[in-house]
Amino acid sequence: MVKDIGIDLGTANVLINVKGRGIVLNEPSVVAIDTKSGRVLSVGSEAYQMVGRTPSNIRAIRPLKDGVIADFDMTEQMLSYFIKKLNVKGFMSRPNILICCPTNTTDIERKAIRQAAEKSGGSKVYLEEEPKVAAIGAGLDVFQPHGNMVIDIGGGTSDIAVLSLGDIVVSRSLRAAGDKLNSDIANYVRNKHNLIIGERTAEKVKMEIGSVLKGHRDETFSVRGRNVVDGLPKTITMTSDETEEAMHDTMQAMISAAKDLLSTTPPELASDIIDRGIVITGGGALLDGIDMLFSEHLKVPVMISETPLDDVALGTGKLLDHIEKSN
Known part of the structure; x- marks a missing residue:
């Protein structure tokens, strides 16, 4: 079977x-290859452990x-x-x-x-x-004749869509999502603290203390990297508010895409969304304060899905x- x-x-x-x-x-989604022979050495979790830590003949690549x-x-x-x-x-x-x-x-x-x-x-x-697919997985009944709005923030893209009768009515896709937020944090640390960090460290900062709302989370994290000035290892302490500052522009881009989408949504469906609210899914849904941030700007109730990663x-x-x- x-x-x-x-x-x-x-x-x-x-x-x-x-x-x-x-x-x-x-x-x-990582593959580690031997650059001399082109042979695949490992895939998935094992290859991810190698990101940023490989000798010159091994490359850990993200094929997407x-x-x-x-x-x-x-x-x-x-x-x-x-x-x-x-x-x-x-x-x-x-x-x-x-x-x-x-x-x-x-x-x-x-x-x-x-x-x-x-x-x-x-x-x-x-x-x-x-x-x-995310809306269906989050338990929304998209096959009925009423409007459902979903914001799916993944690693590479953020997809925003209004659905009705089993299909997408209007949608926007931004190539700004989790990976972009990681690079925002890495750039911020470099510009503000003269410290170079890798993508895995930036992601760890985002997950451990990240917040998209100023003053909403009060945590700190020790960030280790390489000093831009003398090239030596260095440790700094970063706060949740600094992560908000780092991620601010990308989050605003997502909000304006959602506003833009709502302005092109047929009025009947828009009124359904006011009643039913918006569901956020994908890894980005785990960011501290994200539901409040969207709700504040879009003036509509916003919920986080129960199983955003799945x-x-x-x-x-x-x-x-x-x-x-x-x-």
Whole structure:
């Protein structure tokens, strides 16, 4: 019996949902290769440990950038590795795969995603837009004739969409999300404290003490890196308010995209959103104060999904059932 699988192909993580078994895999989207031989050394969690720590002949690469495939061969190898690891293919059988992509993906990018999934062992490959799948995973009933609004802040892209009758009515996709916030923090630390830090350290700062609201969180974190001036190791203490300052511009860009979207939403659906509120999902939903920040600017109730990191993968499972029933 071949099992259908749903894949959340994220810039930061890949999650795989196997029909009847739920989410069985959640690993970083990283591949480590030997640059001399081109051989893949490790994939996923093991490769992530190597980011920023490899000797010159080993490179840890992220094959997806801003929610789309930046390195086709590596994406295919990564997907094949994960699918093999699951052992879902029976003898002579290939699973149907449902895979998610951001709303502004071009036809060429969609073709690349589809080909990568087919080459990694899929029989029928379905592509769905991420905010729709995330909304379904978050428990919103998008198949009814009323408006639901979702803000999905992932690693590479933030997708904002209004859904009704099982489809996206209006949407915006920004290539500014978790990874951009990490680089905002790294740039801030460099400019303000003369300290160079890596992307993993910046992400740790964001997760440990990050906040998007001034004065909402009062925590500090010791940040270690390399001094710009003399090149020696140095430690500084960073506060939650400093992370707000670092991430401020990117958060404002997300807010103005959401405002822009609301201004183009049909009035009937806009009134539904005032009643039902907006749901934030994706890793960015875990940022301290994010619901209050959006609510303050958009003048609409904002809730955080219960399982923001898993919503897209959970949604693929529900959609596979839906596709099966409608076929």
